[in-house]
Amino acid sequence: MATDDNSGKDLTAADSGAGHDPANAGTAVVVRDAVDNPGFPPHRPRVTDLNPSAERRAERTVYTLFYVSIVGSVFAIAAYMAFPIVETDPGSVRLNTLFIGLGLALALLAIGIGAVHWGKALMSDHEGIDVRHPVRGSEETRARAVEIFAEANEESGIGRRSLIRNSLIGALIAFPLPAVVLFRGLGPMNENPSELLTHTMWTKGTRLAIDPTGTPIKASDVTLGSAFHVIPEGLQDLPSGRLEEKAKAAVLLMRLKPEDLNELPERAGWSYDGIVAYSKICTHVGCPVALYEQQTHHLLCPCHQSQFDVSNHCEVIFGPAKRPLPQLPIAVDSEGYLIAQSDFTEPVGPSFWERH
Numbered sequence: 001m002a003t004d005d006n007s008g009k010d011l012t013a014a015d016s017g018a019g020h021d022p023a024n025a026g027t028a029v030v031v032r033d034a035v036d037n038p039g040f041p042p043h044r045p046r047v048t049d050l051n052p053s054a055e056r057r058a059e060r061t062v063y064t065l066f067y068v069s070i071v072g073s074v075f076a077i078a079a080y081m082a083f084p085i086v087e088t089d090p091g092s093v094r095l096n097t098l099f100i101g102l103g104l105a106l107a108l109l110a111i112g113i114g115a116v117h118w119g120k121a122l123m124s125d126h127e128g129i130d131v132r133h134p135v136r137g138s139e140e141t142r143a144r145a146v147e148i149f150a151e152a153n154e155e156s157g158i159g160r161r162s163l164i165r166n167s168l169i170g171a172l173i174a175f176p177l178p179a180v181v182l183f184r185g186l187g188p189m190n191e192n193p194s195e196l197l198t199h200t201m202w203t204k205g206t207r208l209a210i211d212p213t214g215t216p217i218k219a220s221d222v223t224l225g226s227a228f229h230v231i232p233e234g235l236q237d238l239p240s241g242r243l244e245e246k247a248k249a250a251v252l253l254m255r256l257k258p259e260d261l262n263e264l265p266e267r268a269g270w271s272y273d274g275i276v277a278y279s280k281i282c283t284h285v286g287c288p289v290a291l292y293e294q295q296t297h298h299l300l301c302p303c304h305q306s307q308f309d310v311s312n313h314c315e316v317i318f319g320p321a322k323r324p325l326p327q328l329p330i331a332v333d334s335e336g337y338l339i340a341q342s343d344f345t346e347p348v349g350p351s352f353w354e355r356h
Contacts, residue, residue: 062122076099083099214235229250231246250288254278278325283349304319326344
């Protein structure tokens with residue numbers, strides 16, 4: 001018998017006795033026996049398995065960490081209130097971010113360390129074999145699932161270690177509270193959010209002004225092929241909330257040949273001598289539609305490449321946006337300045353707001 005040094009298999013000559021088929025002559029392969037399963041190494045008990053005082057000390061450490069997590073969550077909420085962001089003070093942003101971050105980091109870190117220490121020092125660490133089998137919804141399977149939960153309860157000790165269980169539940173309940181407080185602070189306090197999102201600063205007679213200087217625009221200043229980034233006159237004079245108002249009221253102003261405009265019948269009179277104004281806020285996710293191609297009269301949103309045709313009431317011609325950009329009705333006052341005839345007649349920005 002020969003041995004194949006490369007494959008580790010025994011090679012033996014084929015049977016050449018009576019009845020042997022010469023066409024099948026060759027070498028037979030005999031596979032060696034597989035290595036025996038060595039099994040699990042001897043179990044080594046932990047200190048907490050042998051020493052009851054060490055077990056109690058580990059339990060105290062775990063629930064203390066969970067209580068520390070609760071303290072961190074409460075501290076984050078208190079920091080949000082104690083260090084408010086002042087619009088005119090950049091330092092207030094740093095303090096607010098620093099102390100809220102410290103509180104949230106403490107809350108999350110304490111939960112993580114406590115859970116890991118619980119698993120390593122107190123939960124059962126006996127080795128076991130998980131026999132894989134098809135999952136079926138039979139009565140036996142459901143009964144076994146109940147047994148598994150019972151075994152997990154017994155091994156983890158969550159049913160009998162009430163201090164650990166209750167402190168963990170308290171930490172998990174307290175941890176999301178800072179997020180609730182922080183997100184609530186981003187919304188309006190005493191006003192209807194729907195009203196704030198469906199109305200802008202544009203009113204009848206408000207002059208169109210250049211962004212960011214606030215200089216009013218005359219119709220004669222808008223030449224063919226030009227595009228102006230526009231804000232309502234008076235936006236710069238607001239004592240607060242300028243960015244919020246600008247985010248809703250920003251407009252793009254363009255001038256086309258009047259014969260190139262294909263205006264909807266219900267919007268007749270919304271433009272002036274080929275000058276049209278459309279919301280700058282993309283109806284996809286609210287990015288600024290700031291790129292204008294004067295030869296094709298197309299507006300492009302640089303975020304997700306939605307394209308709008310200015311000559312056809314800014315209808316969507318490409319990209320994920322689902323509705324045209326809202327049009328601002330404009331006219332000219334007695335001094336030749338461009339003014340708004342009214343506010344937008346539909347919600348600006350992402351289509352989400354149109355459904356609410």
